[in-house]
Amino acid sequence: MRWSLSRPLAALASLAALASPALAEPILQSDSLNACQENSGFTASLFKVIFTPNNNSANVDIVAVSSVQGSVIFDVSITAYGFEIIRKQVNPCDAGLAGLCPMTAGKIPLNFNLFVDDAAVAQIPSIAYTFPDLDAKVRVFINMTDGSEAGHSVACVEAVISNGKTVDLLGVKWATAIVAGLALVSSAIVSGLGHQNAAAHVAANALSLFGYFQAQAMLGLTAVRLPPVVMSWTQDFQWSMGIIELDFMQDIFTWYQRATGGTPSTIFDSLTTVSVQVQKRAVEMAGAGMGLAKRSLAMMPASIAEPVTAVVKRGLMKRDNIQTSSGSYIVFGIQRAAFRAGIESTNLFMTGLIFFCLLVIITCACVAAFKGICELAAKKKWMDGDKFLEFRNGWQTVLKGILFRLTLIGFPQMTILCLWEFTQKDSAALVVLAVFFLLGMTGTLGWAASKVIMIARRSVTMHHNPAYILFSDPQALNKWGFLYVQFRASAYYFIVPVLGYVLVKSMFVAFAQNSGTVQAVGFIILEAAALIAASVLRPWMDKKTNSFNIAICAMNFINSIFLLIFTEVFNQPPLVTGVVGVVLWIANAVFALILLLMLILSTIFVFFRENPDGRYQIMADDRTSFMKSQTHLTTTTELDALGATARGDKSGFKGGLDLDDDAESITSDSVRRQTERLSVPSGGNSVSGGYSNRARSPASPAMPLFPADTPRSPPRYNDRPASPFGAHNRPSSPFTTQTRPVSPYGAPNNNNNNGAAFRAQNNSR
Structure with missing residues (x-):
């Protein structure tokens, strides 16, 4: 079968770039023609080919620049997922196209419709x-x-093609965002209703899922050359990094940048005349562009050559949108994600910043409105007066905790964008904003983490366990709880390595945009460390939550290995790279669907169960023993009085502790003096001075926050009755097995020998 020029052009058009998924008729399209060798003598600033098999026609619109003169022959190779399906040689003289037989140097504009015969169409699967x-x-x-130069290749061009079908779908973005957002809101509502255990589980899983979405988005922000399906899949999660396009906001950002001395990019304004290459890495394309410039600039007047050279050099130094000598733009890494989202790269930082600020403002307004609605409903008797009572009395402290939680959620987004802005310097005002938000958020979270560690250490010193103050003081729990409630009490410190992991990973994404290999290696090291730490330490609150997060760490580690494969450091066949890209998409799509279903079902069960806390096993740190709970503490028995003593709710207790300024707290001198007045003096139990006069926790320090039921061997969870107190379902009291009245602070009354034995049993080992 004799090949004409129509066949490679048909094949070229038939394997085209992205088109709208709404198109009903089959279509194949290509939007850019990329140089694929150094010193290529032929390139195109504009290349658009659309092939529609229904009418057997291809529309070709090309503005090419050639430095090749003489008779040539085209060696055409068509590949799919790295597998070569067609390899042909085509003589342009057979088609009789002027300017190509023989080729002439200069600018070659071509705009025509090409008929494709049935035989060529039949070769397309x-x-x-x-x-x-x-x-x-x-x-x-x-x-x-x-x-x-007969037989020598003087140019190489490459066109990426697609069929208009993509996994980058608006519905996926909305679905993932709504599920994650509703889960966080649901956890806040459930917490306000008094179901702390259920709320903590839902919030922990929602935060972990949100972190997984951000990890997916970071893959798309790397400078690695990603397969098309991976680029589209990761683009589905760029909303979690604040990369959301709104036309009117983009106009405002462009105006602000000009007003503050910056020069906005205008890549979208020139799409009708130039092409944008989105798959090549910066180093590869910059080398090809500069190589071509050496040959093509000599043919241009000095007034044109100098500005073009300056643009290319500026792009290499600033890592901005690089423009080749032919006029086409190159986007990669963070710029690639911005371009696919329809955002100018110089507006990306402001886009992420404004959306984060809007999230904070909207959340504050919703919390204030909910407070007003609750007060109005209680006043009008539309709901019981004790509903959301703790929130209504301390809503400002709760709001502070919510703002801290939003800061934690937005930390990966803002660190990447702020650090990247330091390399771009879009304008002086934007750099100042980047410094302010980066230092502000990092300092705020670091200070909050240090407060949690200080409170926990104080609790360990005074009560032999960190959970006593962390969970008994409602102000500390509402304000700082976002940093530690998802972890077990003894792993309160784990938020520090989590913040360090996010910061270092953000540095790799922002500062290594000119080297995808460095980013991939850095990702593997970080994800391996995170997986090992999660698997060995198991810091989360219970077995299910640990399994949930370890699975996420394992998937992130697998993704980092795939990312290294995409860098082609192993020199694997292109088919392997294509297959790995499909595997990454399918594996992550299934994994994300499973996580979403788990979160949806757990959130629904919370609202439709009479006792949501009963669905979850009592956590090993026994934190519920120290929490205030209107649901569980509803009687006035001796056990409730002991529980109130454990939490510090005796008469004279000062609520609203200000642990921020190291003011009076559960372990302050005033409370210790109150404890001494409430103690029952006995000969052997009075120890002058020192630590022995301090208030002791009623929990047994011999077993982590589990009371001792017998003097010799404390029972395990499985040995406890399922519900020793009927419907209240409270954990057993540390004093129910004692045969004599016992002081709330650990000393049996009027029995020195028993008191010594009790103290010996409860001393830390």
Whole structure:
């Protein structure tokens, strides 16, 4: 079968770039023609080819620049997922196209419709029109056939193609955002209703899921050359990094940047005249562009050559949108994600910053409105007066905790964007904003983490366990709890390595935009460390939550290995890279769906169960023994009085502790003096001075926050009755097995020998 020029052009058009998924008729399209060798003598600033098989026609719109003169032959290679399916040589003289036979130097504009015969269409498999984000390309080597360079390749061009089907869907973005947001809101409502255990589980899983979404988005922000399906999949989660496009906001950001001395990029304003290359890495394309410039700039007047050279050099130094000598733009890494989202790269920082600020403002307004609605409903008797009572009395402290939680959620987003802005310097005002938000958020979270560690250490010193103050003081719990409630009490410190992990990972994303290999290696090291730490320490609150987070760490580690494969450091066949890209998409899509379903079901069960806390096993740190709970403390028995003593709710206790300024707290001198007045003096139990006069926790320090039921061997969880107190379902009291009245602070009354034995049993080992 004799090949004409129509066949490679048809194949080129038939394996095209992204089109709208709403199109009903099959379509294949390509939007850019990329140089694929150094010193390429042929390139195109504009390249648009659209092939519609229903009418067997291809529309071709090309503005090419050639430095090749003489007779040439085209060596055409068509590949799909790295597998070569067609390899042909085509003589342009057979088609009789002026300017290509022979080729002439200069600018070659071509705009025509090309008829494609049925035989050429039949060679395109039907799956090419339906499989999303088709990874296919056409590569054409232009070989000389006469002169001293006969048989030598003087140019190489490559077109990436797709069928208009993509996994980058608006519905996926909305679905993931709504589920994560509703889960966080649900946890706040459940907490306000008094179900602390259920609220902590839902919030912990929602935060972990949100972190997984951000990890997916970070893959798309790397400078690694990603397969099309991976680029589209990671683009689904860029909303978690604040990369959301709104036209009117983009206009405002462009105006602000100009007003503060910056120069906004205008890449979207020139799409009708230039192409944008989104798959090549910066170093590769910059080298190709500068190599071509050496040959093509000599043909241009000095007034044109100097500005073009300046643009390319500026792009290499600033890592801004690089423009080749032919006029086409190159985007990669963070700029690639911005371009796919429809955002100018110089507006990306402001976009993420404003959306984070809007999230904070909207949340504050919703909390204040909910407070007003609750007060109005209670006043009008629309709901019981004790509903959301703790929130209504301390809503300002709760709001502070919510703002801290939002800071933690937005920390990965803002660290990446702020650090990246330092390399871009879009304007002086934007750099100042980046410094302010980076230092402010890092300092705030670091200070909050140090407060948690200080409170926990104070609790360990005074009560032999960190959970006593961390969970008994409602102000500390509402304000700082976002940093430690998802962890077990003894792992209160784990928030520090989590923050360090996020900060270092953000540095790799922001500062290594010119080297995808460095980013991939850094990701592997960080994800391996995170997986090992999570698997060995198991710091989360219970077995289910640990399994949930360890699974996320394992998937992130696998993704980092895939990312290293995409860098092609192993020199694997292109088919391997294409297959790995599909595997990454399928594996993460299934994993994300499972996580979403788990979170949805657990949130629904919380609202439709009479006792949501009963669905979860009592946590090993026994934190519920120290929490105030209107649900569980509803009687006035001796056990309730002992529980109130454990939490510090005796008469004279000063509520609203200000642990921020190290003012009076559960362990302050005033409370210790009150404890001494309430103690029952006995000969052997009075120890003058020192630590022995301090208030002791009623929990047994011999077993982590589990009371001792017998003097010799404290029972395990499985040995306890399922519900020793009927419907109240409270944990057993540390004093129910004692045969004599016992002081709330650990000393049996009027029995020195028993008191000594009791103290010996409860001393820390």
